[in-house]
Amino acid sequence: MTAELVRGQNHPLPQVRLEIRISVGVPVLAGATLGDENGTVRGPQLIAHPGAPTLPGVEVSGQAAAEHRLAVDLSAVPEAVHRVGVFLALPIGTTGPLRFGAVPAPRTAVHGPDGTEIARYTVSGLDTEAALIALELYRRQGAWKIRAMGQGYAGGLPALFADQGLPEAGMLAAAIHGTTNPGPTAAYDHGTHRANDAARNPYDTPAPEGAPALDTPAPAGAPTLGGPIDYSHPRRPRHTAPPSPTPAACPAADGQPAPPVAGDAVGWSMEERLYNQVWGMFEDLARAMAAYRGAVDFADTRLERELDQALADPRARLGDGNAAAREAAQTRRDQLVDQARAVLDRDLAQLTAESEVVEPALPPAYARWDSPAWHGYRVPAEPPMALRLGDLHLPESLPLRIPLLVRLPLEHGLWIDSGATAMPEGSFADSTALRQAAMETAVALAARLLAVHPAGEFAVRVIDPAGAGTRALWPLTGAGVLAAPPATGAAGVMDVLERLTRRVDLVQMAVRGGAAGSLPDDVDTARQLLIVNDFPHGFDDRAITRLRYLADEGPAVGVHLVLVADRADAAAYGPLLDPLWRSLMRLTPAPDEHFADPWVGHAWTYEPALVPVGSRIVEQVLAEVAAALIKHK
Amino acid sequence: MSVNLSKGQAISLEKNDGGTLTAVRMGLGWQAAKRRGLFGSRTKEIDLDASAVLFAEKQPVDVVFFRHLVSDDGSVRHTGDNLVGGVGQGGDDEAILVDLQRVPVHIDQIVFTVNSFTGQTFQEVENAFCRLVDESNGQELARYTLAGGGEYTAQIMAKVHRAGSGWTMTALGTAANGRTFQDLMPAILPHL
Numbered sequence: 001m002t003a004e005l006v007r008g009q010n011h012p013l014p015q016v017r018l019e020i021r022i023s024v025g026v027p028v029l030a031g032a033t034l035g036d037e038n039g040t041v042r043g044p045q046l047i048a049h050p051g052a053p054t055l056p057g058v059e060v061s062g063q064a065a066a067e068h069r070l071a072v073d074l075s076a077v078p079e080a081v082h083r084v085g086v087f088l089a090l091p092i093g094t095t096g097p098l099r100f101g102a103v104p105a106p107r108t109a110v111h112g113p114d115g116t117e118i119a120r121y122t123v124s125g126l127d128t129e130a131a132l133i134a135l136e137l138y139r140r141q142g143a144w145k146i147r148a149m150g151q152g153y154a155g156g157l158p159a160l161f162a163d164q165g166l167p168e169a170g171m172l173a174a175a176i177h178g179t180t181n182p183g184p185t186a187a188y189d190h191g192t193h194r195a196n197d198a199a200r201n202p203y204d205t206p207a208p209e210g211a212p213a214l215d216t217p218a219p220a221g222a223p224t225l226g227g228p229i230d231y232s233h234p235r236r237p238r239h240t241a242p243p244s245p246t247p248a249a250c251p252a253a254d255g256q257p258a259p260p261v262a263g264d265a266v267g268w269s270m271e272e273r274l275y276n277q278v279w280g281m282f283e284d285l286a287r288a289m290a291a292y293r294g295a296v297d298f299a300d301t302r303l304e305r306e307l308d309q310a311l312a313d314p315r316a317r318l319g320d321g322n323a324a325a326r327e328a329a330q331t332r333r334d335q336l337v338d339q340a341r342a343v344l345d346r347d348l349a350q351l352t353a354e355s356e357v358v359e360p361a362l363p364p365a366y367a368r369w370d371s372p373a374w375h376g377y378r379v380p381a382e383p384p385m386a387l388r389l390g391d392l393h394l395p396e397s398l399p400l401r402i403p404l405l406v407r408l409p410l411e412h413g414l415w416i417d418s419g420a421t422a423m424p425e426g427s428f429a430d431s432t433a434l435r436q437a438a439m440e441t442a443v444a445l446a447a448r449l450l451a452v453h454p455a456g457e458f459a460v461r462v463i464d465p466a467g468a469g470t471r472a473l474w475p476l477t478g479a480g481v482l483a484a485p486p487a488t489g490a491a492g493v494m495d496v497l498e499r500l501t502r503r504v505d506l507v508q509m510a511v512r513g514g515a516a517g518s519l520p521d522d523v524d525t526a527r528q529l530l531i532v533n534d535f536p537h538g539f540d541d542r543a544i545t546r547l548r549y550l551a552d553e554g555p556a557v558g559v560h561l562v563l564v565a566d567r568a569d570a571a572a573y574g575p576l577l578d579p580l581w582r583s584l585m586r587l588t589p590a591p592d593e594h595f596a597d598p599w600v601g602h603a604w605t606y607e608p609a610l611v612p613v614g615s616r617i618v619e620q621v622l623a624e625v626a627a628a629l630i631k632h633k
Numbered sequence: 634m635s636v637n638l639s640k641g642q643a644i645s646l647e648k649n650d651g652g653t654l655t656a657v658r659m660g661l662g663w664q665a666a667k668r669r670g671l672f673g674s675r676t677k678e679i680d681l682d683a684s685a686v687l688f689a690e691k692q693p694v695d696v697v698f699f700r701h702l703v704s705d706d707g708s709v710r711h712t713g714d715n716l717v718g719g720v721g722q723g724g725d726d727e728a729i730l731v732d733l734q735r736v737p738v739h740i741d742q743i744v745f746t747v748n749s750f751t752g753q754t755f756q757e758v759e760n761a762f763c764r765l766v767d768e769s770n771g772q773e774l775a776r777y778t779l780a781g782g783g784e785y786t787a788q789i790m791a792k793v794h795r796a797g798s799g800w801t802m803t804a805l806g807t808a809a810n811g812r813t814f815q816d817l818m819p820a821i822l823p824h825l
Binding site for chain 2: 288336
């Protein structure tokens with residue numbers, strides 16, 4: 001069975017007497033080199049070529065031909081020979097092709113003495129090569145094997161011989177080329193072997209005639225580089241020829257970063273791009289701060305260690321060395337911190353510049369209440385992708401603040417903490433003011449949600465059992481944008497919860513049954529936001545169970561919860577309500593350090609998105625919403 | 634300039650134009666284990682993992698590997714775990730990108746390692762290679778062939794470290810054994 005070899009593959013040879021048939025399509029020289037175990041050819045007498053066609057165990061044809069048959073008897077090859085390389089070369093000084101890329105791919109085949117084909121190898125992928133080693137026969141543990149080489153040389157025979165360790169490879173190659181009758185278009189002439197060609201071996205003569213002139217036999221115009229052809233993939237980057245560096249490629253390198261652009265992030269719409277950009281800024285700030293804090297921590301730890309070492313050294317303790325060592329340690333610490341601060345300042349400057357272009361570009365749902373985006377407010381036709389809940393910052397990052405954007409619909413309920421935990425001193429005189437501020441935060445949030453949804457697609461309900469939030473609720477009640485007046489008293493609480501529970505239950509059934517259109521007429525299909533003030537005031541156990549049901553099941557079917565509560569008020573329930581608190585996202589009416597970012601886990605200070613004091617922007621916006629609601633009905 | 638490195642060979646590299654490296658990538662590529670026979674899916678896949686450990690004065694500070702894909706400071710990023718290797722040759726199956734300009738100032742060395750998570754030694758892995766690329770121009774700085782390497786399951790590839798105001802890369806290519814980078818820590822420390 002014939003083995004079809006690929007470059008580099010080897011194959012065992014069952015016989016020692018072989019015939020190697022070579023077919024190229026144009027006249028070429030064929031020969032064989034006899035090398036030692038390292039592949040080195042120990043002299044010109046070990047090359048079988050047209051000028052010396054017969055060596056022990058190897059016989060080649062005496063002239064250039066399109067087809068060759070090399071007779072090989074491996075048992076007759078000298079013991080010192082471990083490798084027999086079969087080479088091909090294009091004749092020079094003729095009008096023929098100068099490169100193997102321009103001729104049909106050389107085909108080689110190894111036949112046994114009885115004519116059976118043992119292996120076959122077509123040397124493909126050649127280009128500028130003028131000579132090549134097609135096959136190699138080699139000894140391996142006493143047996144002979146064949147390897148498909150296909151190693152080409154653009155420098156022709158001189159390069160090929162030089163690669164085999166032959167001195168004066170150029171002269172040798174010239175001599176071999178000189179022995180052949182250039183230009184014959186002789187077809188296969190196996191029968192015309194002339195064994196007596198040995199008499200014309202040019203190495204018998206002291207110096208080959210005309211050899212100096214042919215010292216560089218590679219034809220002019222052909223690449224004269226020697227050595228093996230590089231077979232690396234042409235489309236892969238070449239190490240030898242790196243692309244010329246573009247000066248504009250590294251804008252950050254010369255301290256001139258490209259000016260930031262709003263919406264410079266991925267996304268299908270400007271809204272999504274801005275959302276991704278804001279989150280990208282959030283991540284960059286978190287990571288830049290991690291780098292800074294890591295460096296400062298390290299510097300402090302090192303300072304401590306070095307001070308300990310200085311103290312532990314009794315010699316230094318006595319003399320001036322101690323003070324000097326401490327000073328050196330302190331200097332090292334300060335240097336590192338200064339470096340870290342410089343890097344942080346660079347990053348903050350970049351992010352601040354970005355924030356300055358991004359903030360004015362944000363749509364109302366993402367914008368601060370004092371943004372111009374709200375002044376030109378129009379009731380939107382599409383619900384937004386996300387909502388700004390407030391701002392985040394770290395102590396080192398001020399005055400830079402990152403908008404806290406959350407995806408809509410809200411996955412979790414919100415808890416606006418009216419408890420006096422971790423409040424800045426003196427910011428709120430008493431708990432009443434704090435509760436008032438919490439409720440105002442909730443109202444600002446509800447107004448924002450109402451405003452950024454199309455008319456009739458978002459409804460706000462309020463449970464205010466004791467009526468404590470009446471004043472804070474005025475923007476909503478005064479504008480007439482609530483779905484129903486705030487519910488008061490235990491009966492009112494129960495009524496609202498019953499309605500919403502029924503709605504969640506019905507919508508769930510409809511969604512599961514795939515019959516969303518068959519809901520009863522009195523079920524409001526708009527998304528619902530339920531604001532509960534003073535939780536758990538006015539709630540009995542049944543009401544609390546229903547509220548927990550709404551908190552768990554509501555978001556999936558469009559019922560969202562904002563709980564305004566002081567957790568201490570619910571202390572009587574013990575740990576029973578802990579899962580409820582945990583399921584809600586905690587917001588505070590005043591700046592509070594409680595938000596962890598998802599990458600590094602810094603404690604970020606959250607500030608709610610509040611309406612500036614004295615601004616009437618919410619009233620104006622809600623008036624527009626109310627007008628749109630009336631039209632919608 | 635590309636350097637084909639054998640085991641234990643070390644070489645220092647700087648950009649030819651005298652500048653320093655600004656971003657480097659360690660790419661790791663290997664071929665999926667050959668499927669055999671009818672129940673070919675039972676053939677054990679090979680999972681190689683690339684990791685990078687960040688050091689500040691010989692103290693490990695952070696590590697980037699398949700369970701922590703981005704260093705806290707964001708300067709070192711892993712493109713994600715590949716459990717089976719690639720089907721083709723030449724492409725990186727896992728890569729770690731280092732933005733040297735963003736590396737925190739106290740980090741002075743980053744060591745790259747390769748582990749065989751599934752335990753096959755590099756003798757059994759086919760066409761496995763590991764290379765370091767100058768990410769700013771795509772130039773390959775160094776390449777190691779892991780396949781047929783020997784009876785070990787991990788290699789400490791190289792480190793980039795601060796030199797003057799810039800960075801220098803030193804190829805290490807030290808063989809080791811271990812499942813994840815944690816097992817390599819004793820082998821890494823002598824190179825710091």
